[in-house]
Amino acid sequence: xxxxxxxxxxxxxxxxxxxxxxxxxxxxxxxxxxxxxxxxxxxxxxxxxxxxxxxxxxxxxxxxxxxxxxxxxxxxxxxxxxxxxxxxxxxxxxxxxxxxxxxxxxxxxxxxxxxxxxxxxxxxxxxxxxxxxxxxxxxxxxxxxxxxxxxxxxxxxxxxxxxxxxxxxxxxxxxxxxxxxxxxxxxxxxxxxxxxxxxxxxxxxxxxxxxxxxxxxxxxxxxxxxxxxxxxxxxxxxxxxxxxxxxxxxxxxxxxxxxxxxxxxxxxxxxxxxxxxxxxxx
Amino acid sequence: xxxxxxxxxxxxxxxxxxxxxxxxxxxxxxxxxxxxxxxxxxxxxxxxxxxxxxxxxxxxxxxxxxxxxxxxxxxxxxxxxxxxxxxxxxxxxxxxxxxxxxxxxxxxxxxxxxxxxxxxxxxxxxxxxxxxxxxxxxxxxxxxxxxxxxxxxxxxxxxxxxxxxxxxxxxxxxxxxxxxxxxxxxxxxxxxxxxxxxxxxxxxxxxxxxxxxxxxxxxxxxxxxxxxxxxxxxxxxxxxxxxxxxxxxxxxxxxxxxxxxxxxxxxxxxxxxxxxxxxxxxxxxxxxxxxxxxxxxxxxxxxxxxxxxxxxxxxxxxxxxxxxxxxxxxxxxxxxxxxxxxxxxxxxxxxxxxxxxxxxxxxxxxxxxxxxxxxxxxxxxxxxxxxxxxxxxxxxxxxxxxxxxxxxxxxxxxxxxxxxxxxxxxxxxxxxxxxxxxxxxxxxxxxxxxxx
Numbered sequence: 001x002x003x004x005x006x007x008x009x010x011x012x013x014x015x016x017x018x019x020x021x022x023x024x025x026x027x028x029x030x031x032x033x034x035x036x037x038x039x040x041x042x043x044x045x046x047x048x049x050x051x052x053x054x055x056x057x058x059x060x061x062x063x064x065x066x067x068x069x070x071x072x073x074x075x076x077x078x079x080x081x082x083x084x085x086x087x088x089x090x091x092x093x094x095x096x097x098x099x100x101x102x103x104x105x106x107x108x109x110x111x112x113x114x115x116x117x118x119x120x121x122x123x124x125x126x127x128x129x130x131x132x133x134x135x136x137x138x139x140x141x142x143x144x145x146x147x148x149x150x151x152x153x154x155x156x157x158x159x160x161x162x163x164x165x166x167x168x169x170x171x172x173x174x175x176x177x178x179x180x181x182x183x184x185x186x187x188x189x190x191x192x193x194x195x196x197x198x199x200x201x202x203x204x205x206x207x208x209x210x211x212x213x214x215x216x217x218x219x220x221x222x223x224x225x226x227x228x229x230x231x232x233x234x235x236x237x238x239x240x241x242x243x244x245x246x247x248x249x250x251x252x253x254x255x256x257x258x259x260x261x262x263x264x265x266x267x268x269x270x271x272x273x274x275x276x277x278x279x280x281x282x
Numbered sequence: 283x284x285x286x287x288x289x290x291x292x293x294x295x296x297x298x299x300x301x302x303x304x305x306x307x308x309x310x311x312x313x314x315x316x317x318x319x320x321x322x323x324x325x326x327x328x329x330x331x332x333x334x335x336x337x338x339x340x341x342x343x344x345x346x347x348x349x350x351x352x353x354x355x356x357x358x359x360x361x362x363x364x365x366x367x368x369x370x371x372x373x374x375x376x377x378x379x380x381x382x383x384x385x386x387x388x389x390x391x392x393x394x395x396x397x398x399x400x401x402x403x404x405x406x407x408x409x410x411x412x413x414x415x416x417x418x419x420x421x422x423x424x425x426x427x428x429x430x431x432x433x434x435x436x437x438x439x440x441x442x443x444x445x446x447x448x449x450x451x452x453x454x455x456x457x458x459x460x461x462x463x464x465x466x467x468x469x470x471x472x473x474x475x476x477x478x479x480x481x482x483x484x485x486x487x488x489x490x491x492x493x494x495x496x497x498x499x500x501x502x503x504x505x506x507x508x509x510x511x512x513x514x515x516x517x518x519x520x521x522x523x524x525x526x527x528x529x530x531x532x533x534x535x536x537x538x539x540x541x542x543x544x545x546x547x548x549x550x551x552x553x554x555x556x557x558x559x560x561x562x563x564x565x566x567x568x569x570x571x572x573x574x575x576x577x578x579x580x581x582x583x584x585x586x587x588x589x590x591x592x593x594x595x596x597x598x599x600x601x602x603x604x605x606x607x608x609x610x611x612x613x614x615x616x617x618x619x620x621x622x623x624x625x626x627x628x629x630x631x632x633x634x635x636x637x638x639x640x641x642x643x644x645x646x647x648x649x650x651x652x653x654x655x656x657x658x659x660x661x662x663x664x665x666x667x668x669x670x671x672x673x674x675x676x677x678x679x680x681x682x683x684x685x686x687x688x689x690x691x692x693x694x695x696x697x698x699x700x701x702x703x704x705x706x707x708x709x710x711x712x713x714x715x716x717x718x719x720x721x722x723x724x725x726x727x728x729x730x731x732x733x734x
Contacts, residue, residue, distance in 0.1 A: 083624065088547065088548060111628070113627075115627035118625065119621075125616075125618035127637060128641065137636070138626040141629075141636075191626065192626065
C-alpha cells in the first residue's frame with residue numbers, strides 16, 4: 001500500500017509542474033469581501049514560500065485553508081496581519097487589502113492592523129498572568145478604557161462570547177496557565193475578541209486539543225462568524241468541512257483550488273485537491 | 283530470564299570468540315553489557331558524591347579557620363585606672379570664668395595627668411621613683427587613645443577637675459594580644475617586657491582588667507593602632523561603591539541586552555559587538571583599573587580614591603556579565619508569548635516590557651548578582667584608582683575618599699602588628715556576611731518574580 005501511495009504522490013508532483021502556469025481552479029471571488037489578496041508572493045530570503053496567491057475572504061464567513069504540511073498556509077495566514085514582519089528575512093509583495101485599504105502601505109502601522117486582525121495560535125499561549133489580566137491586556141495597551149467598570153465589562157463579555165465565563169467566573173484572579181488545554185485556547189480566543197477585531201485568524205486552533213475540546217471550539221467558531229470574519233488553517237478535513245463556508249487548497253506555496261466548502265469536498269475540480277481530500281497523500 | 287543473565291555473566295567471564303558472540307541472542311547480549319553499564323553508573327555517582335563532599339569540606343574548613351582566627355578581634359581588654367585631674371598637671375586655671383575654662387580643657391595636657399596618675403599607682407618596689415625606662419614601659423601599656431578618653435570624660439563632666447575618678451581605658455594592642463593568648467614574651471613573641479608582665483599580673487589580681495565586646499570594630503574606621511582600627515570605613519566604602527556599580531551596570535546591562543536581543547538588526551555589526559562584549563567579560567580586571575586611572579581620573583578629572591570612580595570602573599567589569607546573563611534569560615522567554623502579544627497589537631516596546639522582561643527577570647537578577655559578587659571581591663582595579671589609601675574618615679558620599687573591604691583586608695594582612703591578624707580574619711567574615719546578605723536578597727527577589 002505504501003508503495004502505491006508514494007507513486008501516486010510522485011505522479012501528482014509531476015502533474016503540478018504541468019499546471020504551474022495555469023491559474024487557480026474554482027472561484028476565488030467573494031460578493032462581500034472583507035479582505036482581498038491579489039498576486040501575493042512571500043519570500044524567506046531567496047526561497048519563495050508563497051507563489052502568486054489571489055483570493056477574497058468573505059465577510060462574516062469562515063474560510064478554511066487546507067493543504068499538506070509545509071504548503072505555506074500558515075505563512076499565508078501570517079501575511080494577513082503582518083506577523084511575518086517579525087521575521088527579518090521575510091518579504092511579502094502583492095496587493096493585500098482590508099476593506100479596500102492596502103495593509104502593506106508604508107504609512108500603515110502594523111500595530112493598528114493587528115488590533116483589527118486578531119490571531120489565535122496553534123498552541124494555547126496565555127500570558128503567565130491572571131485570567132482577568134490576560135483578557136484585559138489588549139484593552140489596556142490600546143487604551144480602550146481606563147475605567148475599571150468598563151474593563152470588567154469587556155472581560156466579562158469577552159469570556160462570555162468565548163463560552164468560558166461560567167467556568168472561570170469565580171477564579172478570574174487565578175493564573176491563565178492553570179486552565180486545561182481547551183480552556184486555555186478559549187481564553188486565547190476571548191483575549192483576541194476583547195480588542196474587538198474585525199477579522200480573526202486561527203492557525204490550527206484545535207490541533208493540540210482533545211476531541212471534546214475541539215468540538216467546543218468548533219461550535220464557538222460557528223457562533224463567532226456572526227460578528228467576525230474568520231480564517232482558519234486546519235489539518236483536519238472534517239473540521240474544514242464542519243466549520244467553513246469557503247475552502248482554499250494550498251499545495252507547495254500555490255493556491256490550487258478555492259470555492260464553496262461543499263463544492264470542494266464533494267466535487268473537487270483539480271486532481272491535486274481530489275488526491276488530498278480523498279486521503280491519498282498529505 | 284534470570285537464568286539467561288546468569289548464563290550471560292558466566293559467559294562474560296570467559297573471553298568471547300566471534301563465533302560465540304554471533305550465537306548469542308539479543309537478550310543475552312544486553313544482559314552481558316548490563317553489569318558494565320551499572321558499574322559505570324555507580325562509579326559516576328560515587329565520583330559526583332565525592333566531589334560534593336570535597337567542596338563542602340573545603341567550605342567548612344575555610345569558614346571554621348577564619349572564624350577561629352577572627353574571634354579575638356571581637357573582644358578587647360580594658361583597664362580601670364584611678365585618675366586625678368589635677369589642674370596644675372593639666373595646666374589649666376580652674377578659677378577663671380566658665381567659658382575660658384571650657385576652652386582651656388580642649389588644649390589641656392592630659393598626657394601628664396595619665397602619666398602622673400600611673401606613677402602614683404605603681405611606685406617602684408624599693409619606694410624610689412621609677413626609672414625613665416620603667417616610666418616609658420608603664421605608659422606603653424595603654425592605648426595611644428587613652429589620653430583622649432580622659433579628655434572626653436572631663437569635657438563631658440568638667441566638675442571632676444581636681445578630683446580623683448576611676449576611668450576605664452583601652453589597653454595597647456600588644457598587651458591585649460598578650461592577655462588573650464599564650465604568646466612567648468620577648469624578641470620572638472610579643473613586645474612585652476618582664477616588668478610589664480608583672481604590672482599586668484598585679485592589675486589582673488586587683489581585678490582592674492576586663493574583657494569587653496569590641497563595639498569599636500564596627501563603629502570605627504581604619505587606624506594605625508590595631509586596638510582602635512574598625513571596619514566601618516571600608517564597609518561604607520564598599521556599600522557606596524556597590525551602590526554606584528549597581529545603579530550604573532544594572533540598567534545599562536539590561537537595556538543593552540534587551541536592545542541586542544529584541545531590537546537590533548542581526549547583521550555583521552551586531553555580531554562584532556557581541557564578540558566584543560564576550561571578550562570584555564574576560565579582560566583582566568586590573569586593565570579596567572588602568573582605564574579608570576587614565577580616562578576617568580586624568581581626562582574627566584573625577585576625584586581619586588572615590589567610590590564614584592570605583593563604581594564606574596567596576597561597572598565596566600560587571601556590565602558584560604550582566605549583558606551575557608540577561609541575553610540568555612531573554613532568549614529563553616518562549617516565543618509564543620511574544621507572538622501572542624504581537625498578535626493582539628502590542629508594540630514591540632510593550633511586548634518587551636510587559637512580557638519579555640518580567641519573564642526574564644529571575645535570570646537577569648541571577649546574572650546581576652554574579653556580577654555584583656564579582657565586584658564585591660575585586661581589589662586590583664581599585665588599587666589603580668587610589669582606593670588603597672589609608673583613610674581614617676568614614677566616607678559619607680560617593681565623592682569622599684574611601685577604601686573597600688577587600689582592599690582593607692589586604693592592607694591589614696600586610697601590617698606587622700600581631701593584633702591585625704585577628705582583624706584581617708574578622709574583616710573577611712564581614713565581607714563573607716555581606717556576600718551572604720546580597721545572595722539572600724537576590725534569592726528572595728528571584729522567587730518573588732518567579733511566582734508572578
